[in-house]
Amino acid sequence: MRVRLLGIVLSLVALLVVGLGVPLALSVAQREQQDLFLDRLTDTSRYASLAQRPLLDQEEEALRDELISFRTTYDIDAVVFNRDRVPVASSSASQRPPFQADEVTQELNNALGGKHPESASLLLPWDSELLVIAEPVLVDGEVQGAVITRSPTGAARGRVLFWWAVIVIGGVLALGLAVLVALPLVGWTLRPVRRLDQATGSLVAAVMSGRPVPPVDDGHGPAELRHLSRSFDQMATSVSDTLAAQRAFVADASHQLRNPLTALRLRLSNLEGHVDAEEAEHHVAAMAETDRLSQIVDDLLAMARAENIGGELVPVDLVATVSTRLTDWEAVADSRDVTLELSASAEEVFAKAPPRSVEAMLDALLDNALKFTAEGSVVNVDITEDDTNVYIAVRDHGPGLQPEELERATDRFWRSPAHQNITGSGLGLAITRRLVERAGGDVKLDLPDGGGLRVTIQLPSA
Numbered sequence: 001m002r003v004r005l006l007g008i009v010l011s012l013v014a015l016l017v018v019g020l021g022v023p024l025a026l027s028v029a030q031r032e033q034q035d036l037f038l039d040r041l042t043d044t045s046r047y048a049s050l051a052q053r054p055l056l057d058q059e060e061e062a063l064r065d066e067l068i069s070f071r072t073t074y075d076i077d078a079v080v081f082n083r084d085r086v087p088v089a090s091s092s093a094s095q096r097p098p099f100q101a102d103e104v105t106q107e108l109n110n111a112l113g114g115k116h117p118e119s120a121s122l123l124l125p126w127d128s129e130l131l132v133i134a135e136p137v138l139v140d141g142e143v144q145g146a147v148i149t150r151s152p153t154g155a156a157r158g159r160v161l162f163w164w165a166v167i168v169i170g171g172v173l174a175l176g177l178a179v180l181v182a183l184p185l186v187g188w189t190l191r192p193v194r195r196l197d198q199a200t201g202s203l204v205a206a207v208m209s210g211r212p213v214p215p216v217d218d219g220h221g222p223a224e225l226r227h228l229s230r231s232f233d234q235m236a237t238s239v240s241d242t243l244a245a246q247r248a249f250v251a252d253a254s255h256q257l258r259n260p261l262t263a264l265r266l267r268l269s270n271l272e273g274h275v276d277a278e279e280a281e282h283h284v285a286a287m288a289e290t291d292r293l294s295q296i297v298d299d300l301l302a303m304a305r306a307e308n309i310g311g312e313l314v315p316v317d318l319v320a321t322v323s324t325r326l327t328d329w330e331a332v333a334d335s336r337d338v339t340l341e342l343s344a345s346a347e348e349v350f351a352k353a354p355p356r357s358v359e360a361m362l363d364a365l366l367d368n369a370l371k372f373t374a375e376g377s378v379v380n381v382d383i384t385e386d387d388t389n390v391y392i393a394v395r396d397h398g399p400g401l402q403p404e405e406l407e408r409a410t411d412r413f414w415r416s417p418a419h420q421n422i423t424g425s426g427l428g429l430a431i432t433r434r435l436v437e438r439a440g441g442d443v444k445l446d447l448p449d450g451g452g453l454r455v456t457i458q459l460p461s462a
Helices: 002-050 054-057 063-076 101-112 154-209 225-269 280-307 317-333 357-372 430-439
Strands: 077-082 086-090 131-139 142-151 314-316 338-344 351-355 378-385 389-395 442-446 454-460
Touching: 002 054, 002 063, 002 077, 002 131, 002 142, 002 154, 054 142, 054 351, 063 077, 077 430, 101 131, 101 314, 101 430, 154 225, 225 280, 314 317, 317 338, 317 378, 317 389, 351 357, 351 454, 357 378, 357 389, 357 430, 357 454, 378 454, 430 442, 430 454
Parallel strands: 338 378
Antiparallel strands: 077 086, 077 142, 131 142, 314 351, 378 389, 389 454, 442 454
């Protein structure tokens, strides 16, 4: 935008410079042409007056010395023609005139027809034609001949070129001055826009990580943009406060629900053995529902913790982190007769992620994998990398999902209809996706050959 705005300003200045410079340049050329024409016309008219008597008395030689002196002084050729178009006197020292009648036919015809000369065309620096002026010699109103002068225009064209160069240099200096003035002006105008653009890019990350959003308005820039910056600051503060209140509510509500649910489960446990056989089935169902509610509350607390994980991205050794988490999950895997296998492309693979987020991702994925994988099978964890990203793939050998269900699997509280009989809240993959997005990565689900489900986490490489 800065380049476009600067281009518009410079285009307007360039149009102004051209709009003023071109007429000025043409005016300079017109003035030089007019001055030259009037000067030469004066000389030609003078010799036309001097030629009246010699032409009547046929003593044209009396003009010759005058014309030669004129040629020597001003380097201007002059020839006097009689009515028969014959040169009778010239500025040439030799017998041959400097130009013949056929070289100035049009001008000679006009003069012998009694027509006075008119201003020539505009004098341009690249026009090397000589200036020809023909003045009739009138005696008692009758044309007796014509005086024609032919003069060089080099000096006048040089002056035109000089002034045109001055105008061009002045235009370039004006453009340069416009650039010097426009650069800080455009920067001052666009500074709020740049701050808004930067703030917009960091707003989501700052709000979602719980960090305060830095204000955009710094008191600089046009009044309209300052007002827009203040409005943006108010909006960002409102959004940040709303999300913070939402997180606080989820965390507080989940935490407050744990005590009543714990007490409820304890009371139900105390009823065991005191319930009639006919009501025992309802007692078992109530215990199961209590356990399910406790699991949901725990997952909500995990989601709240995932929402609050923030801060700058830090390098994480995935091989070491994954190895530690697999060791912690081995007891659960052994109880279900499942083997945990780790495969890594190198001994150390580093990725960028928020602190403690990789552990939370793995806990959610391993919990899901151990729930759904078949007994006696294997849960594979593969770590690979390329030039820009690192990948963690957790693959189980359970029933998997339908192809059309893969896109919805990371939605909050979504569960496949085929898995309703398995305990869970549908928040594990949602928590993983939230943490991965916080790190600037992506989550992909696919159905590998041999059955089961593979969840691949993509993180930026460190």
